[in-house]
Amino acid sequence: MQLKTKRLKRVSLENACGEGGSKNQRPINEVEWKVKFISKEYDAESETTTFTYEIENEDNRGDKDLSHWVIGSSGCTTATSTNRGGNPNSGKDPTTGVYGFKWDNGQGKGTTETYTISFSGNVGKTNVCYAVKGGTYYGATTIEGPSCLSEGETFMKIICS
DSSP states (O other): OOOOOOOOOOOOHHHHTTTTSOSOEEOGGGSSEEEEEEEEEEETTTTEEEEEEEEEEOTTSOSOOBOEEEEOOBSOOBOSEESTTOOSBOEEOTTTOOEEEEEOSOBOTTOEEEEEEEEESOOEEEEEEEEEEETTEEEEEEEEEEEOOOTTOOOOSOSOO
16 A cells, blocks of 8 residues: 655744635735733633633724634633633634634624633643634634643644634
């Protein structure tokens, strides 16, 4: 039996985020939704790690409400809790192409909201993809996020497309 090999092109995670979604991806600095990583906190008593993000929907840029957003992870497939109606099970968002945890409840323009997601155990932190979408377009890039992998373990699933 003869094995076929294929040479793969090296792509940075930041450039790969959101590829595979709809054709309406805009550069992240051209969308009105700004995501900021706030903190990663481990609670030894409850043995949970919580990641906190803030999304500002800038009133002076564009006219779209945030429809939904997705935060990727490195190896995490189930969260113990989310706030604001986030889905605790990861999956691929068909409109942005980002694989992760999705908040589908929207956010009005001119507002700032806090989003949290918690995992069992002392979860690590790494760069992950995220996407924000409103109207007919979205933006995607990387941010600090959850890593459920052990040190030295490699996450083989493509999380950004």
